Amino acid sequence: MSQTDFKQKYPQIWKRFTPAETLVRYIWYGGIVFIAVWSVSNLDIPWFYFLDAHVQAADLITRMIPPYWPFFLDIIQPLVETLHIATLGTVFTIFLAFPVAILSARNTTFNKTTWFIGRFILVTSRSVNTVVWGLLFVAIFGPGPVAGIFSVAARSIGFVGKLIAEAIEEIDVGAVEAIEATGASKLQILLIGVLPQVMPIILGTIIYRWDINIRESTVLGFVGAGGIGIVLYSSINLFAWHEVSVILVSIFGVVILSEYLSIKARARIT
Amino acid sequence: MFIIKGLSKTYPGGVTALEEINLEILEPQVVMVIGSSGAGKSTLIRCINRLIEPTTGSVQLNEVEITTLGKTGLRKARRRMGMIFQEYNLVDRLTVMENVLSGRLGYVSFLQAYRRKYGPEDISAAYELLDRVGLTENCNSRADALSGGQRQRVGIARALMQRPDLLLVDEPTASLDPKTSRQIMRLIVELASERGTPALINIHDVALARSFADRIIGLARGRVAFDGTAAEVSDQVLTEIYGEEDWSATIKNDGSDSSGDENLLSKIEKESSAG
Numbered sequence: 001m002s003q004t005d006f007k008q009k010y011p012q013i014w015k016r017f018t019p020a021e022t023l024v025r026y027i028w029y030g031g032i033v034f035i036a037v038w039s040v041s042n043l044d045i046p047w048f049y050f051l052d053a054h055v056q057a058a059d060l061i062t063r064m065i066p067p068y069w070p071f072f073l074d075i076i077q078p079l080v081e082t083l084h085i086a087t088l089g090t091v092f093t094i095f096l097a098f099p100v101a102i103l104s105a106r107n108t109t110f111n112k113t114t115w116f117i118g119r120f121i122l123v124t125s126r127s128v129n130t131v132v133w134g135l136l137f138v139a140i141f142g143p144g145p146v147a148g149i150f151s152v153a154a155r156s157i158g159f160v161g162k163l164i165a166e167a168i169e170e171i172d173v174g175a176v177e178a179i180e181a182t183g184a185s186k187l188q189i190l191l192i193g194v195l196p197q198v199m200p201i202i203l204g205t206i207i208y209r210w211d212i213n214i215r216e217s218t219v220l221g222f223v224g225a226g227g228i229g230i231v232l233y234s235s236i237n238l239f240a241w242h243e244v245s246v247i248l249v250s251i252f253g254v255v256i257l258s259e260y261l262s263i264k265a266r267a268r269i270t
Numbered sequence: 271m272f273i274i275k276g277l278s279k280t281y282p283g284g285v286t287a288l289e290e291i292n293l294e295i296l297e298p299q300v301v302m303v304i305g306s307s308g309a310g311k312s313t314l315i316r317c318i319n320r321l322i323e324p325t326t327g328s329v330q331l332n333e334v335e336i337t338t339l340g341k342t343g344l345r346k347a348r349r350r351m352g353m354i355f356q357e358y359n360l361v362d363r364l365t366v367m368e369n370v371l372s373g374r375l376g377y378v379s380f381l382q383a384y385r386r387k388y389g390p391e392d393i394s395a396a397y398e399l400l401d402r403v404g405l406t407e408n409c410n411s412r413a414d415a416l417s418g419g420q421r422q423r424v425g426i427a428r429a430l431m432q433r434p435d436l437l438l439v440d441e442p443t444a445s446l447d448p449k450t451s452r453q454i455m456r457l458i459v460e461l462a463s464e465r466g467t468p469a470l471i472n473i474h475d476v477a478l479a480r481s482f483a484d485r486i487i488g489l490a491r492g493r494v495a496f497d498g499t500a501a502e503v504s505d506q507v508l509t510e511i512y513g514e515e516d517w518s519a520t521i522k523n524d525g526s527d528s529s530g531d532e533n534l535l536s537k538i539e540k541e542s543s544a545g
Contacts, residue, residue, distance in 0.1 A: 175361045175362070177321055177355075178425075179372055182348065182372060182373050183345045183347075183349035184345075184376060193361060196361050196362075197362070
């Protein structure tokens with residue numbers, strides 16, 4: 001077959017999208033631009049503050065520097081308290097998230113009602129921010145670390161439970177079928193057939209959540225739920241910027257450390 | 271004593287997988303079920319231990335009617351039936367020993383299962399089976415560290431840990447190479463006959479089925495199309511089960527000078543039985 005035959009037989013133009021598809025894409029682009037413009041115009045932003053924003057930022061930094069380092073001795077205790085709140089809240093989560101995940105996964109839940117209950121717990125837990133949980137638990141338990149622990153746990157159950165539930169829905173059903181075929185009970189099937197398969201996800205998620213919880217519990221003190229946040233809040237209110245910088249640097253150090261530990265620990269999970 | 275009467279399964283959506291299956295296994299024998307994909311082999315085995323619920327019919331094992339059992343009764347009945355799977359279906363992240371001992375789950379409490387606390391007779395039975403299937407060394411390896419053939423040996427040991435009255439075996443060699451397939455099949459057949467346990471084995475490799483079966487059952491479109499000995503499997507029988515094809519190489523008698531797959535297979539068999 002000669003070159004010219006090819007030219008006649010096969011088309012030389014190929015387009016990824018039809019004209020209609022291209023039009024739809026441009027409509028999407030236009031829509032996104034419209035939403036952005038509409039949002040900004042609707043927000044009534046005081047633009048004149050932007051004029052000297054860089055001056056204000058520079059001023060704040062000069063007031064923070066040098067940090068008043070002796071203040072660090074005063075915040076060791078609240079820092080440790082913050083770590084305890086995050087860690088205890090995460091420990092609670094370990095025990096609560098797996099049962100909720102069992103209820104929320106379609107392949108392990110008992111019936112429609114239990115599935116709905118599980119999903120309801122997950123959605124409730126996730127739709128409320130840790131600080132808002134803090135407000136609620138301070139009202140229940142009074143100010144202090146107990147409220148902090150409960151709010152950390154309340155928020156983490158949804159996060160950890162959802163990820164475990166998704167992992168449960170993707171396990172190898174063959175192994176579960178085999179355990180079922182031995183005459184094992186429902187609970188034994190969960191223990192021997194399901195749990196080992198999702199163990200890496202459970203451990204990885206819990207460690208990751210512990211890392212997040214340390215960051216989140218630094219602000220729990222703003223609403224009175226214990227930890228370093230209480231000190232940070234009062235230092236800001238007193239305009240004690242030399243102290244604020246000490247607190248921020250300390251939080252930064254703790255967060256870096258927890259992230260390092262979290263990465264190390266998760267790398268060891270096989 | 272194992273008796274199936276009028277067993278049918280129609281899936282939601284109207285696909286009929288099994289139609290009026292009648293089958294009796296009255297003595298310890300190895301029964302191979304052959305048939306093309308979709309003939310209902312897997313459904314048949316799973317309707318026996320009710321991993322799939324049969325639509326109608328009766329399944330009796332040692333005078334116990336299985337199809338009407340409640341939850342607890344079904345669990346008790348399942349303890350009497352060991353199952354071996356095509357994809358081995360081990361719990362990958364558990365050790366070989368944990369997988370083998372899981373065959374006793376029907377006899378221990380939740381707490382015992384959690385603490386991996388099995389009775390001394392169970393432990394020694396597990397060691398004996400691991401020795402028998404040649405995996406004593408791997409007892410504490412994780413299941414996902416083993417090769418396909420080794421994993422199926424663990425699957426066999428787990429099923430036999432139940433000391434079953436019936437072995438249900440679903441395509442045990444379909445994921446294995448020809449040599450390992452023959453070794454695994456030989457192991458299943460030997461263990462079944464040593465222990466006097468009848469075995470119902472699904473298999474699509476007709477040559478393999480013929481060389482190990484006491485009895486062969488052919489399924490076609492959810493019905494029993496053949497029930498007889500390996501020698502009775504003829505050209506005509508295979509056409510009935512699978513449809514029109516040149517079957518001469520598949521049913522040719524072994525030992526003669528020949529060419530092609532059959533020759534290669536019999537050579538492999540001689541090597542593996544020697545080694």
